[in-house]
Amino acid sequence: MTVAYQLEEAGTRLSPTTIERRPLGPRDVRLNLKFCGICHSDLVAASDKLGGGMFPMVPGHEMVGTVSEMGAEVQGVSIGDTVGVGCIADSCRSCHSCDTGDEHYCETGFTLSFNSKDREGRVNYGGYASDYVVDYDYLVPIPTGADLARMAPLLCGGITVYTPLKRFNVGPGTTLCVLGMGGLGHLAIQFASAMGARVIVASRSEAKRADATRLGAEVALDPDSEDLQAWMGQVDLILDTISNPHDLNRWFSLLRRGGKLCLVGVPTEQLEIFPALIVFGDRSLEGSLIGGIADTREMVQFAHSHGLGAEIELIQPDEIETAWQRLHDGDVQYRFVIDLESLGSS
Ligand SMILES: [Zn+2]
Numbered sequence: 097m098t099v100a101y102q103l104e105e106a107g108t109r110l111s112p113t114t115i116e117r118r119p120l121g122p123r124d125v126r127l128n129l130k131f132c133g134i135c136h137s138d139l140v141a142a143s144d145k146l147g148g149g150m151f152p153m154v155p156g157h158e159m160v161g162t163v164s165e166m167g168a169e170v171q172g173v174s175i176g177d178t179v180g181v182g183c184i185a186d187s188c189r190s191c192h193s194c195d196t197g198d199e200h201y202c203e204t205g206f207t208l209s210f211n212s213k214d215r216e217g218r219v220n221y222g223g224y225a226s227d228y229v230v231d232y233d234y235l236v237p238i239p240t241g242a243d244l245a246r247m248a249p250l251l252c253g254g255i256t257v258y259t260p261l262k263r264f265n266v267g268p269g270t271t272l273c274v275l276g277m278g279g280l281g282h283l284a285i286q287f288a289s290a291m292g293a294r295v296i297v298a299s300r301s302e303a304k305r306a307d308a309t310r311l312g313a314e315v316a317l318d319p320d321s322e323d324l325q326a327w328m329g330q331v332d333l334i335l336d337t338i339s340n341p342h343d344l345n346r347w348f349s350l351l352r353r354g355g356k357l358c359l360v361g362v363p364t365e366q367l368e369i370f371p372a373l374i375v376f377g378d379r380s381l382e383g384s385l386i387g388g389i390a391d392t393r394e395m396v397q398f399a400h401s402h403g404l405g406a407e408i409e410l411i412q413p414d415e416i417e418t419a420w421q422r423l424h425d426g427d428v429q430y431r432f433v434i435d436l437e438s439l440g441s442s
C-alpha cells in the first residue's frame with residue numbers, strides 16, 4: 097500500500113490517501129522514498145493552468161529513496177541502493193532523441209514521473225508518497241555519503257541548469273550571468289563556479305546577493321544600479337531562471353559578440369524582444385528543458401564530487417500546503433524538500 101498526498105481536482109487541497117502503484121514489471125524497481133523536492137512546476141500542474149492535468153494527482157518529481165524490490169530483469173542495482181528519479185519515468189528508447197541521450201525530447205513524448213500516462217496508458221502518480229515504481233533505465237544513482245535531502249532538488253532543478261552550462265561550454269575563461277536567485281539560480285551559481293567560470297548574479301534582494309557571493313558568485317549586482325554598466329559586452333551566457341514576466345531587452349547588451357541568453361524559466365506570458373539587440377552583436381536567444389538521463393547521472397556525480405547541493409528547507413508532509421503557498425510567493429531559501437520518512441514504507 098502506498099501512502100500519498102493527492103489532489104482530487106485542480107486547485108483543491110492536498111490530502112493524505114492511499115494509492116495503487118502499477119504491479120512490478122520485470123524491468124521495474126520499487127523505491128522506498130525518503131525525500132521529494134518541491135518544484136514550481138508541481139504548482140503549475142496542480143493548478144492545471146496549462147491544461148491536460150490528470151486528476152486525482154499526486155505531484156512530485158525530485159525523488160530520492162532506496163531500492164526495496166526489483167523485477168527479474170533489473171541489472172546494475174541492488175536492494176538497499178540509494179537512487180533518484182527526476183522528471184523522466186520512461187520514453188520510447190528508439191527515436192533519434194532517445195538514442196542520443198535526450199529522452200526529454202523523445203519524439204513520441206516522454207513519460208513524466210507524474211501527471212502523465214505510462215506506456216500502458218496508466219496515470220503516473222508522483223513522489224509525494226511513500227514509494228515509487230519505475231523502469232530501472234530511468235534511475236539516477238546517488239553516491240554513497242551524499243546528503244540525500246540536498247540531492248533531491250538536483251533531479252529537476254539541478255539538471256535544468258546543468259544542461260545549458262554544459263551545452264554552452266561554461267568553464268574557465270567564460271563569464272556567466274545568472275538572472276533570478278531562487279531554486280534554479282542558486283544551483284546555477286554553484287555549478288558554474290565549480291566548472292571554473294566567472295559568475296555574476298543580478299538580484300534586487302540584498303540578502304540574496306549576499307547568498308549569491310557565499311555560493312560562489314564573483315559579483316552580485318542590483319539590476320537597478322549603475323554597477324551593471326561595467327559588465328556591458330563582458331558576458332558569454334546569461335542563464336535566465338525567472339518564471340514571471342520580465343524585460344529581456346535590458347540584458348542583451350551584457351553579452352559579448354556571439355553571446356547567448358538562455359531561458360530555463362518558463363513565463364506563461366509573451367516576452368517582447370527588440371530585434372536589433374540580437375542582430376547587432378550576433379547574439380541569440382536560446383531555451384533549454386531539463387536534461388537526459390545520462391546527463392542527470394553525470395550532474396549528480398559532479399555535484400557530489402564538488403560538495404554542492406541545494407540549500408533547502410526540510411518540511412513534513414502535512415506542511416506541503418504552506419510550503420506551496422510560500423513558494424508561490426517566492427518565499428523559500430531556496431528549495432523545499434519533503435521528509436517522507438513519516439509516511440512509512442510499503
Ligand atoms: Zn521540476
Ligand SMILES: [Zn+2]
Binds near residue numbers: 190191199
Ligand atoms: Zn524516444
